[in-house]
Amino acid sequence: xxxxxxxxxxxxxxxxxxxxxxxxxxxxxxxxxxxxxxxxxxxxxxxxxxxxxxxxxxxxxxxxxxxxxxxxxxxxxxxxxxxxxxxxxxxxxxxxxxxxxxxxxxxxxxxxxxxxxxxxxxxxxxxxxxxxxxxxxxxxxxxxxxxxxxxxxxxxxxxxxxxxxxxxxxxxxxxxxxxxxxxxxxxxxxxxxxxxxxxxxxxxxxxxxxxxxxxxxxxxxxxxxxxxxxxxxxxxxxxxxxxxxxxxxxxxxxxxxxxxxxxxxxxxxxxxxxxxxxxxxxxxxxxxxxxxxxxxxxxxxxx
Numbered sequence: 001x002x003x004x005x006x007x008x009x010x011x012x013x014x015x016x017x018x019x020x021x022x023x024x025x026x027x028x029x030x031x032x033x034x035x036x037x038x039x040x041x042x043x044x045x046x047x048x049x050x051x052x053x054x055x056x057x058x059x060x061x062x063x064x065x066x067x068x069x070x071x072x073x074x075x076x077x078x079x080x081x082x083x084x085x086x087x088x089x090x091x092x093x094x095x096x097x098x099x100x101x102x103x104x105x106x107x108x109x110x111x112x113x114x115x116x117x118x119x120x121x122x123x124x125x126x127x128x129x130x131x132x133x134x135x136x137x138x139x140x141x142x143x144x145x146x147x148x149x150x151x152x153x154x155x156x157x158x159x160x161x162x163x164x165x166x167x168x169x170x171x172x173x174x175x176x177x178x179x180x181x182x183x184x185x186x187x188x189x190x191x192x193x194x195x196x197x198x199x200x201x202x203x204x205x206x207x208x209x210x211x212x213x214x215x216x217x218x219x220x221x222x223x224x225x226x227x228x229x230x231x232x233x234x235x236x237x238x239x240x241x242x243x244x245x246x247x248x249x250x251x252x253x254x255x256x257x258x259x260x261x262x263x264x265x266x267x268x269x270x271x272x273x274x275x276x277x278x279x280x281x282x283x284x285x286x287x288x289x290x291x292x293x294x295x296x297x298x299x300x301x302x303x
Contacts, residue, residue: 102126103144105250106272108226113140117156120147122175122226124247145175147224150188162209163194172201173224180240181209186223210237225269232269238262241270241282242299248272256300260286 103109103121111119111127114134121127125144133139138156150156152169162181165174170188175181183192185201192199192207196214201207208215215235225232231244239262242253248270255262268285270278279290283299291298 098128098130100126100128105247113138115151115153117151118149120227122146142174142176144177145173145226147171147173147227163192166191166193170203171223177240177243179209179211180237181207182236183207184219184221184224186221206234208236226272229272230269231272234267235265236267238264238266238282238286241266245270245278245282249275249278251275251295251297253297253299256298258299258301 101109101111101121103123103125105124107123109121111121113119113129114131115138117138119127122145125142125146127140127142127146129140138154139159140157141159143160146158148156148158148167149171150167150169154168156167156169158165158174160174160176160181162176162179165172165183167188167190170190171186172188172190173182173184173186175183181194183190183201184206185203187203189203190201192201194209194214196209196212199207199216201216204218204220206217206219217234219234231241231248233241242255242262245251246253249272264286266282266285268281270281272278275292279292279297282288283290287302288299289302290300
C-alpha cells in the first residue's frame with residue numbers, strides 16, 4: 001500500500017470516518033496492532049491540544065525505519081514507540097490540565113496564582129485556571145465569591161456566568177451566585193462586562209446585578225467583611241442572604257408560611273462563628289422566628 005494512502009486511512013480512522021471496506025484494508029497492515037495499542041493508550045486521556053494524527057505520523061516513520069533492522073530490534077523499537085507516545089500523552093495532560101480549587105462549606109481558601117496575585121476564596125466557591133497558559137493569558141473562571149489582590153501585568157480577567165471582570169492590577173471582590181453578581185473595587189480600576197452593560201468601577205465603588213437590574217453605589221470599607229468572619233449586605237434580596245447563611249453554616253433553611261417574597265431587600269450582616277446570633281440578625285428585621293433541628297432550620301413569621 002502506498003504511503004500516502006496509508007496515512008490517509010490512518011487519519012480517517014482517527015476521525016472515525018472509515019468505511020467497513022477501508023477498515024478491513026487498514027487491518028491488513030503489518031503495523032495495525034501497533035497503531036491500535038497507541039490509540040488505546042491515548043484514549044485514556046483528554047487533551048484538547050493533543051494532535052493524534054501528527055503523533056501517529058511520527059510513530060509510523062519510526063516503525064518504517066525499524067523494518068530495515070533485525071526482527072528483534074524491530075519489535076523492541078515498536079514497544080519503545082508505544083511507550084514514547086504514552087509518555088508524551090501523559091506529559092501533555094500534565095502540562096495542559098486545568099487547576100481547580102474549591103472552598104468547602106464553612107471554609108475559605110487562600111490561593112497564590114503563578115504571577116503572585118493572591119485570591120481569598122469564600123465558602124462554597126471554586127476557581128479554575130491553566131498554569132501553562134497563565135503568562136500569556138491571565139484568565140480564571142469563578143463560581144461563587146472571591147477577593148483578589150492582582151499583581152501588575154497583562155490584563156487579568158475573572159469569568160463568571162453573569163459577567164466578566166477585567167483589570168491590570170488592583171484589589172477587588174467578586175460575588176456571583178446564579179444570576180446575582182456583585183463587584184466591589186477597593187483599589188485601582190475594574191471593568192465589569194455583563195449582557196446588560198459595561199461599566200468601570202473606581203476604588204470605593206460597588207456594582208450589583210440582580211436579575212436584569214443593575215445598581216451602582218459608593219462604599220467606605222477597605223476590604224470585604226467576610227475576610228473577618230462577617231457577611232455584610234446592602235440592599236440584597238433576602239433569598240441571597242439565606243443562601244449565604246446556608247453555605248457558611250452548612251445547614252438547610254426552609255421557609256414556612258411567609259406573607260412576603262424572598263426578593264425583599266435586606267441590609268445588615270451576620271457572623272460566621274455563632275449560628276444563633278446569625279439567625280437573629282436575619283429574622284428580627286423581618287419579624288420572623290426560627291426552629292432548629294440539627295442541621296435543619298425552619299423560618300416562619302411570628303404570630
